[in-house]
Amino acid sequence: MNWSWFHRLAAPKSFYYFSKRWEVFFLCFGALLLIVGVVWGLAFAPQDYLQGNSFRIIYIHVPAAIVAQGFYVAMGVAAFIQIVWRMKLAPVAVQAFAPVGALMAALALITGSIWGRPTWGTWWEWDARITSVLILFIMYLGIIAIHNTYNDRKLSDKLSAVVALVGLINLPIIKYSVDWWNTLHQPATFSLTEKPKMPVEMWLPLLFTVIGLYLVSIGIAFIRMQTYILEREKKTRWVESEMTNDF
Amino acid sequence: MTYFSVLQAECRLALRRKQDIANSLLFFVVVIMLFPIGVSASPSFLAPASSGIIWCAACLASMLALDGIFREDLSDGSIDQWRINGLMVAFVVLGKVLIRWVTFIVPLLVLVPFCGFALSLPPSLMLDTIFSLLVGTPTLFLLAAIGASVTATLRNGAVLMILIVVPLYLPVLIFSTGYVKASDLGVPGNGQIALLLAFLLVTLVLSPFFCSVSLKASAE
Amino acid sequence: MTYFSVLQAECRLALRRKQDIANSLLFFVVVIMLFPIGVSASPSFLAPASSGIIWCAACLASMLALDGIFREDLSDGSIDQWRINGLMVAFVVLGKVLIRWVTFIVPLLVLVPFCGFALSLPPSLMLDTIFSLLVGTPTLFLLAAIGASVTATLRNGAVLMILIVVPLYLPVLIFSTGYVKASDLGVPGNGQIALLLAFLLVTLVLSPFFCSVSLKASAE
Amino acid sequence: MMLLSVERLEIERDDRVLFSPITFDLLKGEIIKITGENGAGKSSILRAILGFLSISDGSIRYLGGHSKASYAEFLKEVLYIGHTTGVKDSLTVRENLTLLNGPLRDDQLIKVVNRLQLQDCLEQLCRQLSAGQKKRVALASLWLTTSSIWVLDEPIASLDSSGQSIVEGALLDHLKEGGAVIMTTHQALTIPHYKEIIVR
Amino acid sequence: MMLLSVERLEIERDDRVLFSPITFDLLKGEIIKITGENGAGKSSILRAILGFLSISDGSIRYLGGHSKASYAEFLKEVLYIGHTTGVKDSLTVRENLTLLNGPLRDDQLIKVVNRLQLQDCLEQLCRQLSAGQKKRVALASLWLTTSSIWVLDEPIASLDSSGQSIVEGALLDHLKEGGAVIMTTHQALTIPHYKEIIVR
Ligand code: HEM
Ligand SMILES: Nc1ncnc2c1ncn2[C@@H]1O[C@H](COP(=O)(O)OP(=O)(O)OP(=O)(O)O)[C@@H](O)[C@H]1O
Numbered sequence A: 001m002n003w004s005w006f007h008r009l010a011a012p013k014s015f016y017y018f019s020k021r022w023e024v025f026f027l028c029f030g031a032l033l034l035i036v037g038v039v040w041g042l043a044f045a046p047q048d049y050l051q052g053n054s055f056r057i058i059y060i061h062v063p064a065a066i067v068a069q070g071f072y073v074a075m076g077v078a079a080f081i082q083i084v085w086r087m088k089l090a091p092v093a094v095q096a097f098a099p100v101g102a103l104m105a106a107l108a109l110i111t112g113s114i115w116g117r118p119t120w121g122t123w124w125e126w127d128a129r130i131t132s133v134l135i136l137f138i139m140y141l142g143i144i145a146i147h148n149t150y151n152d153r154k155l156s157d158k159l160s161a162v163v164a165l166v167g168l169i170n171l172p173i174i175k176y177s178v179d180w181w182n183t184l185h186q187p188a189t190f191s192l193t194e195k196p197k198m199p200v201e202m203w204l205p206l207l208f209t210v211i212g213l214y215l216v217s218i219g220i221a222f223i224r225m226q227t228y229i230l231e232r233e234k235k236t237r238w239v240e241s242e243m244t245n246d247f
Numbered sequence B, C: 001m002t003y004f005s006v007l008q009a010e011c012r013l014a015l016r017r018k019q020d021i022a023n024s025l026l027f028f029v030v031v032i033m034l035f036p037i038g039v040s041a042s043p044s045f046l047a048p049a050s051s052g053i054i055w056c057a058a059c060l061a062s063m064l065a066l067d068g069i070f071r072e073d074l075s076d077g078s079i080d081q082w083r084i085n086g087l088m089v090a091f092v093v094l095g096k097v098l099i100r101w102v103t104f105i106v107p108l109l110v111l112v113p114f115c116g117f118a119l120s121l122p123p124s125l126m127l128d129t130i131f132s133l134l135v136g137t138p139t140l141f142l143l144a145a146i147g148a149s150v151t152a153t154l155r156n157g158a159v160l161m162i163l164i165v166v167p168l169y170l171p172v173l174i175f176s177t178g179y180v181k182a183s184d185l186g187v188p189g190n191g192q193i194a195l196l197l198a199f200l201l202v203t204l205v206l207s208p209f210f211c212s213v214s215l216k217a218s219a220e
Numbered sequence D, E: 001m002m003l004l005s006v007e008r009l010e011i012e013r014d015d016r017v018l019f020s021p022i023t024f025d026l027l028k029g030e031i032i033k034i035t036g037e038n039g040a041g042k043s044s045i046l047r048a049i050l051g052f053l054s055i056s057d058g059s060i061r062y063l064g065g066h067s068k069a070s071y072a073e074f075l076k077e078v079l080y081i082g083h084t085t086g087v088k089d090s091l092t093v094r095e096n097l098t099l100l101n102g103p104l105r106d107d108q109l110i111k112v113v114n115r116l117q118l119q120d121c122l123e124q125l126c127r128q129l130s131a132g133q134k135k136r137v138a139l140a141s142l143w144l145t146t147s148s149i150w151v152l153d154e155p156i157a158s159l160d161s162s163g164q165s166i167v168e169g170a171l172l173d174h175l176k177e178g179g180a181v182i183m184t185t186h187q188a189l190t191i192p193h194y195k196e197i198i199v200r
């Protein structure tokens, strides 16, 4: 297989232009899917026979939880690439993905809590999935904390890559152990582990919102990456001409 | 400078800094003491919680014990000297962590029975608790070492370190307390012990490597 | 160098270390997380224990927040400079502790409600817990400062000091959790609050003095 | 005027007497250079004079008096730059200068920073400075202080030659204004008149 | 034999290029002295040569080769004493010497300790040494090492004059035995032949 396209894309400069071209697509198409999914889910999907209308928060909650996990994996892979191949784009990705992922994890936690109030009667339950999202959130915060603590960028890149990679290796272990822990000691008050048998008109909008939120998050991450690339490459000629073109 | 001379010096420092060892153990005792005093001292409340409390305290104390394990090496240039003398940073790290663990676990095991009494730990679980500590704490130390290496340039990096390390601690905490609870129910906890050993193996290989990456970066 | 410039620099350092502040709060959260996971996650266990757990976590977090507060001042010669410039070490200490406390307590108070939810703290006790933290933590900080000043160089006598400081922590812990429990039972807890305030007054006078003595000795 | 008069001073560390008794006076407009081998006890003498280290024998009179008040009076007039300098690694150069010297006018700051060639790293953290640059940050006090008695422990170690001559210039200016200096150094001074005290 | 050949070396810190490109070779039996102002980048050059700091441009060839193996080969022959020296504050002088130089025979130890006038503080913690004494502990490696390439960052700063001449003697002996030295310093050397490289 020919990898030259990959190497070309992995150069900060060409990625900058690539992402600049595609961010609009990601943001707009993602937003479109999101809106369609949400409107469909909120206005047209049938009521849940158990939970009534409160279940509709699922159209934000589940996508957020899924994107939060997906972004951590992406970030961990970028960290791996950075440590092994020292690609210049990788630390940019780690730095940019962390806050977006943290945001999504926070969104999942908040919407989950809001949902928990009417269904369980409490804001919080030490359920396996909930706990693992909380841990995910804390791991994101750890990486953000490293970037904020060190003002030497080279150092903070290296260190956050180490932490992200360790986290990636541990993620399945954490997930597994939390699942195991919860099912042994505390039979879940409300089981999240079984796939709800949804009718398709509930399930399809969910798929829309998941894909939509993914695309929007990627778009946001791209924008962040562009700023970081400009900052890191500010001494190069192409950035200088880019800046003079803009202003 | 050889592996031997470095680890010999490390042992000497460990003996010289009896104080530091005493501190992290005192911390352990303090955490355990705070709990009955701050929450509730009734045996019916404490007994089922006791091994969990001991484990929580061990987690916190192990982080404290490793905080700053590399800080001095970095600021006095020792890490440069290891590399100049052809020592693999990863192996030195492993040796240092091992020494810390030994100086930590031995007195801890002496303390645990007393803490167990204080927390009304059922006597039948004493041995299981000790055994779980023996198997689980090396992994905690290796994980904490990663956190310590990432925060080695920070003057007070203890807190950041804890933030990084605790999510990694949870599986160990879950399975070792799970083991004790299984014994309490009379179920054999072989599965948990096997898992704990598997964790140990994984961290044994990975942690020194990660530590060496971040220490080298910090020494630039 | 004036009181103003020293405390201004201290504020700058505090702001520069926003992350440090965030971290010690995260530490607080993380400790609170350990308990449900390590001990038991059932609300029937957590609810009665919750305010106690929050207080235990606050004790530990306050110790860590002050760990190393004087270490840098000692090693970079700042303490010499204070004295040369005619500043009373005790007052500088007081200012530094105060700044640390403010940057600690404000975000803590924001966090406590969430931790309360997570630990199934009865909502009626939320305000009482917060109030007890407000009154009790300054004393903890002043006491921890003594420990920090003694361990700033780690000469002998540190064990002694920790052994002295921890028993001093206990009354604070006892009376503040006692206050919350009293409110739970519907009894007014004025007595406990009065005692907490009395402790605060005593430590406010004594702690800076002790700190200054041991810092001067360490700087010889 | 007699700023300081040291008589038969002895210092013990770890029950070992460091040097044979030392006697000298510091007058206005005078520079005293303490020399001696490594470990002779030069830094210890300076710290003893400042009252940071207890003395085992002899006496130190401040401003002609023995009292606590005259010691306090003396301390007010002192600028001390030791082996450790009070420069904070996690503050920038500018912030360190305001910390050590109180609030500064911009023109003052610019002037001293230019003189010490720190203009390029004014906003850099001191952690990231070279050994000599960190020393220069501490030495900036020589131009910003109003104190008249300077106590300097190896002020020119790890400075380059231009740095050395700048510092020596500051010392000369200070003497002309009636100040006094007591310092240690291992390097030769190009200053014309100074009193040398040998510790052994 | 060509031990090291540095070509058009450039180093960046915080996106700032420190100095204009530098080219030099280090041969056997040669001493190279790097000079330059405070903050010019001398220490950084030494650390880059040792591979501790990444370079932004140019190349460094070790023992004539570019490969990892020749770098490792080179590193085996190196003795490095930097601004931070690897001396542990909480160990005694004797313990530090065995830490840094491996197990020592008693006569070796006594000889070097006498030469450096550390005999009185052999059992003292290094925390309690004076600035110059601590430096001497690190410098003891000059007599105890078998490495042939010495990389020294300001080895004579804060030494007294006898300390300086002892160190210079060690350098000369080392050259006679076919060793090589690359060092920085702000002080004048009394050694007859050396190559000077100016960083700016
Ligand atoms: C803070 C609280 C909560 C958190 C952190 C949380 C987290 C999660 C996570 C991680 C997923 C899995 C997404 C995936 O990978 O498929 C999920 C899915 C789901 N959650 Fe929550 N959840 C919370 C509260 C709730 C509540 C209160 C309910 C409803 C009563 C709920 C209902 C669901 C449903 C129905 C799914 C979809 C299950 C599936 O498709 O597999 N969650 N949540
Ligand atoms: N960790 C760091 N991060 C960023 N910049 C640094 C760091 N260390 C040093 N620098 C910068 O690199 C430059 C060169 O530093 P270096 O220590 O190499 O100087 P030097 O020539 O050895 O000076 P000196 O004579 O004072 O020892 C300085 O301007 C300094 O500000």
Ligand SMILES: Nc1ncnc2c1ncn2[C@@H]1O[C@H](COP(=O)(O)OP(=O)(O)OP(=O)(O)O)[C@@H](O)[C@H]1O
Residues within 6 Å of the ligand: C220, D013, D014, D018, D036, D037, D038, D039, D040, D041, D042, D043, D044, D045, E121, E124, E127, E128, E129, E130, E131, E132, E133, E158
């Ligand atoms: N904290 C300490 N505790 C015990 N002894 C000490 C301490 N500090 C220094 N000493 C001893 O006191 C003696 C004098 O030290 P001092 O620092 O005054 O020397 P110095 O003349 O300044 O030397 P240098 O030229 O190396 O700076 C040394 O022999 C040292 O071993």
Ligand SMILES: [Mg+2]
Residues within 6 Å of the ligand: D042, D043, D044, D083, D153, E130, E131, E132
């Ligand atoms: Mg000295």
Ligand SMILES: [Mg+2]
Residues within 6 Å of the ligand: D130, D131, D132, E042, E043, E044, E083, E153
């Ligand atoms: Mg240098």
